[in-house]
Amino acid sequence: MKSMLARTVCGLSAALVLACGCRAVNADARDVEDAGVTPADDGGPLPDAGATEADASEDAPSRLEPPIVRPVPGTAVETVAGSSTKGSLDGAGAAAQFDNPVGVLVDPSGALLVTEYDGGRLRKIALDGQTSTLTTGLFEPFALVATDDAIYVQTDRDRNGGKGTDTGTLWKIALTGGAPELVIESLGRPRGLARLADGRVVVSDRTRHTISILNPADRTLTPLAGSGAPGFVDGKGAAARFNEPYGTTVLPDGSILVADSRNHVIRRVTLDGDVTTFAGDGKPGMKDDADKRLARFDKPIDVAVDVAGNAFVSDRGNFRIRRIATSGSVETAAGDGTQGFADGVGTATRFYGQEQLDVTPDGKVIYVSDGNDGDGQPFHRIRRVAVP
Secondary structure, three states: OOOOOOOOOOOOOOOOOOOOOOOOOOOOHHHHHHHOOOOOOOOOOOOOOOOOHHHHHHHHHHHOOOOOOOEOOOOEEEEEEEEOOEOOOOEEHHHOOEOOEEEEEEOOOOOEEEEEOOOOEEEEEOOOOEEEEEEOOOOOEEEEEEOOOEEEEEEOOOOOOOOOOOOEEEEEEEOOOOOOEEEEEEEOOEEEEEEOOOOOEEEEEOOOOEEEEEEOOOOEEEEEEOOOOOOOEOEEHHHOEOOOEEEEEEOOOOOEEEEEHHHOEEEEEOOOOEEEEEEOOOOOOOOOOOEOOOOOOOOEEEEEEOOOOOEEEEEHHHOEEEEEOOOOEEEEEEOOOOEOOEOEEHHHOEEOEEEEEEEOOOOOEEEEEEEOOOOOOOOEEEEEEEOO
């Protein structure tokens, strides 16, 4: 699990505010900058590994019909903190200000930890809803994970603020905040951090297309899976290939799930490096909710699991939060498939720049960082999805 939370946060308000600010195209400006491509290059999904024109033609008729969505019954979405106003103010609920929140994590105490990519801060939302600032001056922080004694945060820029293809850096911060301590540098773009049962940390590197294991004790990084080149290949160790692996989490059996974003699937990696496809058919889009191997995702950006093994996916290209139940079925917990902002009931809600998510151990509450999608739009919120 991403978090070791032992209590559930609940208590949605009876009246949820509905507000809308839609945009039809996901420009994904931050990804364009990081990947070193032009906006024209990022105008649509990358070609699928092994896809042919015949594949695309065969799929075309089904895309004309709306997908059959299986909603998770009774879910509701509300804003925990933040608003349309960017800033750095601490406070309760909407009074707190964020600047493009991207990472979110339920820490061992049950509070939320949040990284702000543009604001360069590590924030904390306490159980009473109060937001405080733990650390400032981080250079484009994204992924984070908490251990028993520290918080580990990844930044895209190095210790001097420089940014290039090998400036990804990991920092250690005390649970109470304060100055960050350098752990390891000269990485690519780590986008997923997850804690293993033995205290080691899984590191998913988006631009190097690899999964590695960090030992915090000696600060060594050991390759686990991925060849370093993009692709879509199940296999063991360096024989396997990923295409921009993002968020990662740990299943109850100790194996690892990875949101393989540009392959549009969720992959499973064992601790001896065996890689298989856990969910998704490898084609981008929103197909009918169905069995996990037949369902379709569009650039999944993060994944988290509860203690029972249900997996929750931030399906960014579809603007939905999906659930992969232990039964093997894929369902939609929130989002109507349109980019924007709307609190409310289940599939009548909207997300704008959803990034990471985390879930309480019982699977009853999902937290989602809902930022500005890297394009500077006024979306700076932390959202909560209640699951009955």
